Amino acid sequence: KAGVTQTPRYLIKTRGQQVTLSCSPISGHRSVSWYQQTPGQGLQFLFEYFSETQRNKGNFPGRFSGRQFSNSRSEMNVSTLELGDSALYLCASSLGGGPRDEQYFGPGTRLTVT
């Protein structure tokens, strides 16, 4: 069974640009969550999508948005990039329900904003 895949793995952008990151969950998983990891703030929850609906959102500005498609694949978009957006962006998928709903993470997209 294939794991969670994220593309691209590495990305360099300039301040003010926008970026779109992609995440393909494990087959059968309906929930996709996004996290930002930085040395200073650690791992922070961005948002979660379940069956194409945003179910939960972390404390991030509106420049961060996402969506989920009918095949559960998800994209995350960051507009008007700032230097502080440089981070490892991790996507995690899970079945979406049940008491032992472990999240399985992808390898991440490392975004550098210059």
Place this chain on the structure above:
Amino acid sequence: AQKITQTQPGMFVQEKEAVTLDCTYDTSDQSYGLFWYKQPSSGEMIFLIYQGSYDEQNATEGRYSLNFQKARKSANLVISASQLGDSAMYFCAMREPYAYSGAGSYQLTFGKGTKLSVIP
């Protein structure tokens, strides 16, 4: 206030010895889930072990076991017989709310992590 506290920024352990990584948590919910993840230098988060708040027995997965003390709100990870490949960052995380049935909105809150180095 931090919901997940990992007080050990870094730890060293001799190969083949056991090591305990500390984690305390703060929640007012009765139902929650606790997770440990391993993050090697490659960046991928690897799920290690899970403990539900209503689970009466401590979770075990191979060389990993979770020392769950609910009254103290601690969920320490024990790695037995450490291997060189265990060198990595280890994160404790809590999921709340924790629903036994049906889909519910939840998120994982992570601690700051502990960097474990295994010495040959």
